[in-house]
Amino acid sequence: xxxxxxxxxxxxxxxxxxxxxxxxxxxQRARDAxxxxxxxxxxADVERRASITSFEDLRAQQKAFGKxxxxxxxxxxxxxxAEVKDLAASVKTTEAAADEAKQRLEDLQRRFxxxxxxxxxxxxxxxxxxxxxxxxxxxxxADGFTPRDHLEIGELIGAIDMERGAKVSGSRFYxxxxxxxxLELAIMQMGxxxxxxxxxxxxxxPTLVRPETMxxxxxxxxxxxxxxxxxxxxxYLVGTSEVAIAGxxxxxxxxxxxxxxxxxxxxxxxxxxxxxAGKDTRGIIRVHQFNKxxxxxxxxxEKAAEEHARLLAWExxxxxxxxxxxxxxxxxxxxxxxxxARKFDCEAxxxxxxxxxxxxSTSNCTTFQARRLNIRxxxxxxxxxxxxxxxxxxxxxTLATTRWLVAILENHQNPDGSVTVxxxxxxxxxxxxxxxxx
RNA sequence: GGAGACGUGCCAGAGCGGCCGAAUGGACUUCACUGCUAAUGAAGGGUCCGGUGAAAGCUGGACCGGGGGUUCAAAUCCCCCCGUCUCCGCCA
Numbered sequence: 105x106x107x108x109x110x111x112x113x114x115x116x117x118x119x120x121x122x123x124x125x126x127x128x129x130x131x132q133r134a135r136d137a138x139x140x141x142x143x144x145x146x147x148a149d150v151e152r153r154a155s156i157t158s159f160e161d162l163r164a165q166q167k168a169f170g171k172x173x174x175x176x177x178x179x180x181x182x183x184x185x186a187e188v189k190d191l192a193a194s195v196k197t198t199e200a201a202a203d204e205a206k207q208r209l210e211d212l213q214r215r216f217x218x219x220x221x222x223x224x225x226x227x228x229x230x231x232x233x234x235x236x237x238x239x240x241x242x243x244x245x246a247d248g249f250t251p252r253d254h255l256e257i258g259e260l261i262g263a264i265d266m267e268r269g270a271k272v273s274g275s276r277f278y279x280x281x282x283x284x285x286x287l288e289l290a291i292m293q294m295g296x297x298x299x300x301x302x303x304x305x306x307x308x309x310p311t312l313v314r315p316e317t318m319x320x321x322x323x324x325x326x327x328x329x330x331x332x333x334x335x336x337x338x339x340y341l342v343g344t345s346e347v348a349i350a351g352x353x354x355x356x357x358x359x360x361x362x363x364x365x366x367x368x369x370x371x372x373x374x375x376x377x378x379x380x381a382g383k384d385t386r387g388i389i390r391v392h393q394f395n396k397x398x399x400x401x402x403x404x405x406e407k408a409a410e411e412h413a414r415l416l417a418w419e420x421x422x423x424x425x426x427x428x429x430x431x432x433x434x435x436x437x438x439x440x441x442x443x444x445a446r447k448f449d450c451e452a453x454x455x456x457x458x459x460x461x462x463x464x465s466t467s468n469c470t471t472f473q474a475r476r477l478n479i480r481x482x483x484x485x486x487x488x489x490x491x492x493x494x495x496x497x498x499x500x501x502t503l504a505t506t507r508w509l510v511a512i513l514e515n516h517q518n519p520d521g522s523v524t525v526x527x528x529x530x531x532x533x534x535x536x537x538x539x540x541x542x
Numbered sequence: 543g544g545a546g547a548c549g550u551g552c553c554a555g556a557g558c559g560g561c562c563g564a565a566u567g568g569a570c571u572u573c574a575c576u577g578c579u580a581a582u583g584a585a586g587g588g589u590c591c592g593g594u595g596a597a598a599g600c601u602g603g604a605c606c607g608g609g610g611g612u613u614c615a616a617a618u619c620c621c622c623c624c625g626u627c628u629c630c631g632c633c634a
Contacts, residue, residue, distance in 0.1 A: 153592085160592075160603045167603095170615050174560040188614045357589095493590085 131220045134437030138215075145212045152205040159198040166195050218472040221409065221446040224437050231436035232449075238420070239429030241453045242515060249519040253456040254510040255387035258284060260521035262542045263513070264388060275385070276377060276392045280506075283539045287509060288395065290532035292370060295397040295422055295504035299368035302418060304399060307369045309348035312339040317351035320477035322443035322469070329378035345369030346500045349400040354477040357493050361482075364403035364411055368503065371396065387510065389461065394506035401499045404481060405470060408497040409446075412468040415501035416448050419464040422503055425528035428511050429453040431460055443472045452511040463508055466501030473498045 128142050169188045176184050225233045244251045258264030263284025269277040280288050296306055318325045318340045325331060325340060332341035342348060349369045358365060373396045384390035399418065403411050416432065423430050435447040444467035451460035474480070480493040516524045523539040530537060 156592080156603085163604090164602060166614080170560065173614060185614050192614055 128216075128219060131437075132217065134220055134224075134226055135217050135440065136438060141212065141216060145209065145216065148205070148209040148212050152202070152209050155198065155202040155205040159195070159202040162191065162195045162198055166191050214476070217440075217442045218445050218470060220437050220440065221468065221470075223434075224440070224446050225434055226438075227436040228438040229436070232433040232439070233436075235432040235434050235448065237429075237431040238423075239427075239453075241429055242455060244455060247519070251455045251514060251517060252521060253387065254389075254454075254513040257513045257517050257521055257523060258387070258509075260541045261523060261539045263287065263509070263539065266387065273392075276390065278388050278391060280509075283533075283536075284509065286533055286536075287512070287529075287539070288506060290529050291426070291504045291508050291512075292395060292397050293532050294425060294529060296368060296370065298418060298422060298425075299366075299397070299399060299503060302366070303363070304366040304368040307345070307349060307352075307367045309342075309345040309352075309369050309371045311342050311345075311348070311371050311374070312337075313342055313347055313351065314338070315340065317347060317354070317477075318342075320354060321347045321350045321473055322441075322476065323347070330375050332374050332376055341374035342371065343375050344373050344396055344500075345371035345398045346400055349398070350473050350477060350479075350498060350500075353402060353479050355479075357480045357482050358402055358496055359482050360402065360404050360496060364401045364407060367400045369396075369398045369400055371398075373505075388506060389510055391506070396505045397503040399466075399501045399503055402474075402479065402496050403499070405495070405497045408468050408470055408499060412446065412448075412466060412499055415466040415499060416450075419450050419466060419501055419503065423450055423452065423463065425526065426508065426512055427526040427528075428463070428515055430463065443467065443469045445470045445472070452508075453515065454511055455514045461507070461511070463505070463511060464502040467499065469498045469500070471495040471497055 125142050125146070129139055132139055132141065166188070169184070169191060173181060173184045173188060225231055252260070255264060255266065261284075262282045263280065265279040265281055269279050272279075300306065312334065315325050315338060318331065323331060323343075325333070330343060334340070346369065348371070349367050352367070353365075372393060374393055375391075377390055377392060380390060388394070399415055401411050401415065420430075420432070430450050430452045433449050433451060435444075435449060440447055447465060447467045449462045449466075450464040452463045453459075454461045474496040479496045479498070481496045483494055512526070513523055516526065518524060518538075521541045525533055525537055525539060
């Protein structure tokens, strides 16, 4: 049986598993995961502890012996040396066993998805709940014309060039040109200003990262077909600056007592879109390369849920600024992926598709990423004394992406193909009120 | 890309294969002294994982960039990797 302190200080996964195995099983069931994993993790941890104990005992003996050897001389020394050899051998084998046990536990834990937050709807991709719907879809028949899709508009106003994108780089690549390039920068800049007002530190991040960084953030570099890999250099192109920022504080102990640490990462993002052949092939809805402004927060487990609400609120503020009708959905458990405990998406109405499309996404990853990246918080007792460390929590949320162009162009289009610029965005376009047809 | 130097605690900086978790400064904490500050003197400290205790504490193990190896024994010797710096080359 484990000692009292051992139980309290177990790695958070295992600790939770031991205390709440049913909770974990329920979470796993929601994701159709392997239920026996819970029991295997618990027993792997017991094994690990036993093997570490026997290694440490032997090692202590060896050390004591070493002191005698160092002090002894001549024949006495030779005799002791012969005696300690066996001990050294068993130290080696028990150490190897302990390392193996640690590795086994780690591998099992790595396969374990994050615990789902209370209230997350059950089910799969189609089982999300709509938290709210804001604004109403524009009635183009009342305006007396049939809406053009974003690519048609983009070509009319000289904003998007898919054809040459394909010529230069292949399908799903594009050029943003003229007002298109300006609009992209305007949206990003507006998002950055909002982030600054709310205490975020802007970051321009590396877009190539090491495998450990990719893994730590929760992406599987071996099996994830979405990730571009540079074989020669063993580097990976990020699909979001979340990866770089999560890795930024890897192996660090943070002071999270007062305010969360908030970063706004601005980077180009790369996705292979391997599994989506034939899907969203027109225009810039689904492309290999785009820009994203991403909020990323390090905080405590207790504050994570309220920070999640804040991230969502900031995303909604951004959507309000660009005057788009949207809905907020609470993603169902089975559609959450490994790392998120809960995820809210804001989806904007896309007129020509007559449906809502994801524009932002915010996830509460609780301690999932922090565990893999070894990001802890410094605990301080009420009297100010040191209190050890504990896993931190991480969250992320999109503030703007290239995809926003789609919704803005389509929703604010005029009969002649020009586009009215939302008032909040105009200052970022040098006062431009309309993106005119060329 | 070529050549070389280096990576030790909060920082600077020693370190002979065993008495090194690590000298010495500085910073820091506590105490003393001073009307306050400064200065001075004394004492104390690292991180992580365990055991035991109500707690203070006592106690075992790991950690000298990371990973392997040699050895009874590694901060110290060997190999690989990562990183930093200097010079040359190339380059926005």
